Amino acid sequence: xxxxxxxxxxxxxxxxxxxxxxxxxxxxxxxxxxxxxxxxxxxxxxxxxxxxxxxxxxxxxxxxxxxxxxxxxxxxxxxxxxxxxxxxxxxxxxxxxxxxxxxxxxxxxxxxxxxxxxxxxxxxxxxxxxxxxxxxxxxxxxxxxxxxxxxxxxxxxxxxxxxxxxxxxxxxxxxxxxxxxxxxxxxxxxxxxxxxxxxxxxxxxxxxxxxxxxxxxxxxxxxxxxxxxxxxxxxxxxxxxxxxxxxxxxxxxxxxxxxxxxxxx
Amino acid sequence: xxxxxxxxxxxxxxxxxxxxxxxxxxxxxxxxxxxxxxxxxxxxxxxxxxxxxxxxxxxxxxxxxxxxxxxxxxxxxxxxxxxxxxxxxxxxxxxxxxxxxxxxxxxxxxxx
Numbered sequence: 001x002x003x004x005x006x007x008x009x010x011x012x013x014x015x016x017x018x019x020x021x022x023x024x025x026x027x028x029x030x031x032x033x034x035x036x037x038x039x040x041x042x043x044x045x046x047x048x049x050x051x052x053x054x055x056x057x058x059x060x061x062x063x064x065x066x067x068x069x070x071x072x073x074x075x076x077x078x079x080x081x082x083x084x085x086x087x088x089x090x091x092x093x094x095x096x097x098x099x100x101x102x103x104x105x106x107x108x109x110x111x112x113x114x115x116x117x118x119x120x121x122x123x124x125x126x127x128x129x130x131x132x133x134x135x136x137x138x139x140x141x142x143x144x145x146x147x148x149x150x151x152x153x154x155x156x157x158x159x160x161x162x163x164x165x166x167x168x169x170x171x172x173x174x175x176x177x178x179x180x181x182x183x184x185x186x187x188x189x190x191x192x193x194x195x196x197x198x199x200x201x202x203x204x205x206x207x208x209x210x211x212x213x214x215x216x217x218x219x220x221x222x223x224x225x226x227x228x229x230x231x232x233x234x235x236x237x238x239x240x241x242x243x244x245x246x247x248x249x250x251x252x253x254x255x256x257x258x259x260x261x262x263x264x265x
Numbered sequence: 266x267x268x269x270x271x272x273x274x275x276x277x278x279x280x281x282x283x284x285x286x287x288x289x290x291x292x293x294x295x296x297x298x299x300x301x302x303x304x305x306x307x308x309x310x311x312x313x314x315x316x317x318x319x320x321x322x323x324x325x326x327x328x329x330x331x332x333x334x335x336x337x338x339x340x341x342x343x344x345x346x347x348x349x350x351x352x353x354x355x356x357x358x359x360x361x362x363x364x365x366x367x368x369x370x371x372x373x374x375x376x377x
Contacts, residue, residue, distance in 0.1 A: 020342035022273040029345075033353050040357050044364045051368040065304065072300050080293040083335050087286065234274040237337075244335045251327045254300075255320035259307045 028238045032245045035168075039249045042161045043256060049153040050260070057147040057154050058261045059127060064118065068258040071114045072250065075169075078107030079247045082176075086240045089233035097236060101180035104243065108173045115166050116206055119159075123205070127155050133203040158257060165253055167212065168246045174216045179231045179239045183224050189217040280340060292334045299323050 019026050050056050060068075085100030122128075124135040126145035148155050177185040196210035303323055306316060333339040338346055 017273060019345040019348070021277055021345065022270045024270075024274075025277075029349055033349060036353050037356055040360060044360050048364050048368040051365070065307065069300065069304050073297060076293060076296045076300065079296075079331065079335050080289060083289050084286075087284065087289075232274070234277070237277075241336055244331055247335075248328050248331045251324050251331070252321075255303055255324055259303060259320060260313070260317060262307050264308060264310060 022234055024234055024238050025241070028241045032241060035245065036249075039164070039252075042157075042164060043252055046157040046161055046256065049157050053151055053153055055151060056261070057151055058263045059144060059147050059154075060258055060262050062262075065258060065262050067114055067118050068254060071111050071118075072254050074107045074111040074114070075247045075250050078104045078111070079244050081107060082240045082243045086233070086237050089236040092233075098180050101176050101236070105173050105176050105180070108169055108176070108243075112166060112169055112173070115162065115169075119162075120204060120206075127158075129155055129159055132205055135203055154261075161253060161257060165246065165249055168249070170212060171216065172243050172246050174213070174220065175239055175242060178220050178224070179235055182231070183228070186217055186221050186224070189213055189220065193217060284337075284340075288334065292330050296327055296330060299327055 017023070017026070081100050081103040085097050085104060088096035088100055122144065123132055124138045124140075126140035126142075127148050128134075129148075174185075174189060177189065181188070190213075193210055193213035196206060196213060200207040200210065303320055306319060309316075311319075332350075338349070
């Protein structure tokens, strides 16, 4: 469906934008402002728990810190490729725009995979939530099991905060995939869903979490069917704002959650 | 988008054509460097409050670089900058005033 232009005879009905930019971008900024308060509340809840709990655990060994540092590097690099995609889009270089967007998606996927591996390792070692099924055939580490038992606020806030962020990154990948490849991305998304669903064991939280991709595929298919369009530089820039925001949030999660809970021997 | 929105988007795109590519690489390198410093400081056995202060300081600088350069806020008009940033910061300050004295009270009173 084509965009329709509404015209009428009232002089000065369309005043210059108060914010000096187009409405889609203002809309995304407003969404990001509200989302920053969502993450702000989660970070404050985490910090509250940390301050008010005298025996706050420091369970992250150097392997976890190295893993989280690589994840941070992936996100920072994805922000660079995203800004280069925006630059290519304003220069109307469609090929480079698609390539940079795919590079951004690759870095984001690397982040999610590493984060998923980290989660799986922690859960297998006993730092888990009551509703996560136990991992069969894996020895629970006394240290992590003790953390989950004595300071349940730690796994609760850790999984909520990092899970919320992982969900945002996953949806960001879907968003960028649609902007880069449009309808071609839907079968890729369905294939990713099948790989994530069938490739993870039934006790893994990702076995059920993978259905987010199916829901995203259905929603994106409906949107692309109702409003097919070639995404221009404004769409790429707005998608970029979202992507940079998830990077920005991680800049606070990484030191607060990982570095401040590092096990120093 | 209607015609006016298209015109505004084209003007914004025109302004962005002049952004220098090198500065994005400098910002990226600075962000990576600060991340490296954060990880290094983690293993220096500092007092938790001192380390938290430094880490949050670095995180705020990183956030400012991302918002300013990658999200292009430094190129927006001042009205956009002030309204967006002031409203978010005001809400976060309110949360700070609300949450932290209470968390500290629990520690001070020894409630476990």
